[in-house]
Amino acid sequence: MKITIIGGSGFVGTRLLKLLEESSCTLQNIDKRQSLSYPKITTVANVLDKEKLVSSLAGTDVVVLLAAEHRDDVSPVSLYYDVNVGGMRNTLKAMEANGIKRIVFTSSVAVYGLNKKCPDENHPADPFNHYGKSKWEAEQVLQKWYQTHSDWNINIIRPTVIFGEHNRGNVYNLLRQISSGKFLMVGNGNNKKSMAYVGNIVAFLEFLITEKTAGYNVYNYVDQPDFTMNELVEHVSKVLKIHIPTTHFPLWLGMSGGYCFDLLAFLSRRKQTISSVRVKKFCATTQFSGEKMLQSGFKAPYTLGEGLAKTLEFEFYN
CATH class of the missing domain: 3.90.25.10 (UDP-galactose 4-epimerase, domain 1)
Structure with missing residues (x-):
């Protein structure tokens, strides 16, 4: 199985690649930045470049979409929507062009908004900032896509704040x-x-790849x-x-x-x-x-x- 991680040069992506390299899978990283840890398997490309995504995803079986604008001070704010929402659309179109039907997407508990009482996955979305709003819009793109692509396997993880070594x-x-x-x-x-250790986050991503191979699934991730x-x-x-x-x-x-x-x-x-x-x-x-x-x-x-x-x-x- 070939797994392509889009946005794998960062904190979570590097830990995920380290975990997955212990398996028998073929790995590829696509990121706008070269990976310091995995340069040999990294293709430098922007998620906004649909044509480059189409060519880079050839032969892939599963896509893990980590790429996102998430800092508090992103300017202009339109970048949140260009990357987080537009990048989702480009990824789905590139996957369809290559016959890929499995995606794992990292969203965020930011879709729930502030001061909610222990929301579960069925809690109404009420994001308060552009990061949360753009993540929710990306999820809505996936929901709409699944309505016409019911044979796809879509897994969404909404992690709480992530911590760990090097972060x-x-x-x-x-x-x-x-x-x-x-x-x-x-x-x-x-x-x-609520917090989430990066070692557990990447283990759960691997679990979704190997165990949740059908349907549309959404999970919060919290270490309890x-x-x-x-x-x-x-x-x-x-x-x-x-x-x-x-x-x-x-x-x-x-x-x-x-x-x-x-x-x-x-x-x-x-x-x-x-x-x-x-x-x-x-x-x-x-x-x-x-x-x-x-x-x-x-x-x-x-x-x-x-x-x-x-x-x-x-x-x-x-």
């Missing part, structure tokens, strides 16, 4: 702040945060059980063998400090590391249901605690 995203920044010893806990710390912020701080302290102050500051005091930084950012015209929005997000419960994934037969190779420990030891201990 410099939101979870890394939070872990770095906690481990620095300068961490301030705002609120009671009982709010829970979720940690509270108190449990997360305790885990970081245990893994790194350091004492982390556990003084709790009331939400009103934290928000007041956030508003002060908002004012400073406005007056200085410079972004600050702290803001009222970030304080509010920190204190919010952000949970998503992973029940359907748990019932699929998939067994995560790592617990959430093990994934965090591997990341902490790699980034801050060794």
Whole structure:
């Protein structure tokens, strides 16, 4: 079987290629950037170039579409829709031209929007930002496509925030702040945060490729059980063998400090590391249901605690 990963030069794609190279599959990576880890199997091409996609996908059996614009500061915002939605359309047309009928697509829990109570896969979509909106539009393109291509196999994964070794995203920044010893806990710390370790994400993608070979399937991905912020701080302290102050500051005091930084950012015209929005997000419960994934037969190779420990030891201990 030949598996082509579109957008495989990044964080998740590199880990997925590393996992899949242990199998007997033939692998190909298509990305606008050359892969530092897998240059020999990488075709440099943009998902917006339909003709290049058509020629590059020849002989492929399964497509894994990871390519996306996902940063918070993408400009112009039309790029979200050009890449995430237009790239989906180009991929489907290139697949059809090559007789390929299997695709695994990485969407996002961002399609649910903010402040939802542990939404499952049947929860109405309500994205609040351009990233979430463009991911939902891409899913709608897939839904419409399946109506006229019922013999296709379409698998969609909606992961929560992903962390792991070599990633410099939101979870890394939070872990770095906690481990620095300068961490301030705002609120009671009982709010829970859904997270996903990259080692489990790529294992689930492999599971979808090998086990879910028919129909249209949508799965949230969350490593469960979720940690509270108190449990997360305790885990970081245990893994790194350091004492982390556990003084709790009331939400009103934290928000007041956030508003002060908002004012400073406005007056200085410079972004600050702290803001009222970030304080509010920190204190919010952000949970998503992973029940359907748990019932699929998939067994995560790592617990959430093990994934965090591997990341902490790699980034801050060794």
